Amino acid sequence: MGKEIDPPSPRIDENEIQATNRRMKSTDSAAGLRNKDWQSRMATLERLDHHATKQDESALVKALSDRSARVRRLAAHAIGCQRCKAGPLSVDVVGLLAKLARRDPVLRVRRVALHLLGTQMKSLRVRRSLQAALRRETDPQTRFVITWGLSRHSGTR
Ligand SMILES: [Zn+2]
Secondary structure, eight states: OOOOOOOOOOOOOOOHHHHHHHHOOSSSSSSGGGSSSEEEEEHHHHHHHHHOOOOGGGHHHHHHHHHSSHHHHHHHHHHOTTOOOOOOOSSHHHHHHHHHHHSSHHHHHHHHHHHHHHOOOOOOHHHHHHHHHHHHOHHHHHHHHHHHHHHSTTTTT
């Protein structure tokens, strides 16, 4: 696993991230996640997506319950995106994404979590989370994302 796979739509809106980055100067640490301005929190997460270390992990996890849905979406990406990382995070990525997919009130946040779940290493645990999500979610686009993920986790026991 670990190979690059083109995800289905929808995904993190790269234009939105880049626009945020143009407006904001990146801060130097996860401290930016405590900024009142959601755009600063976005810029911090965008940087952490590529450069997070163990020290940043708890701040990343906390950002999954940020009051801004945009920030939660990007936090999910920063936690679940293996492609951008030099090394894996030591947090329970699957558990965190599954919880977000189950509990977030905003559809787009759940959808990003579900997509990222699908991109994780093939496992029965992911498959079960996705199957449960498929029973809950009624939005066609979200069901498409779940089905795509399930196709990557089929045959797990
Ligand atoms: Zn990434």
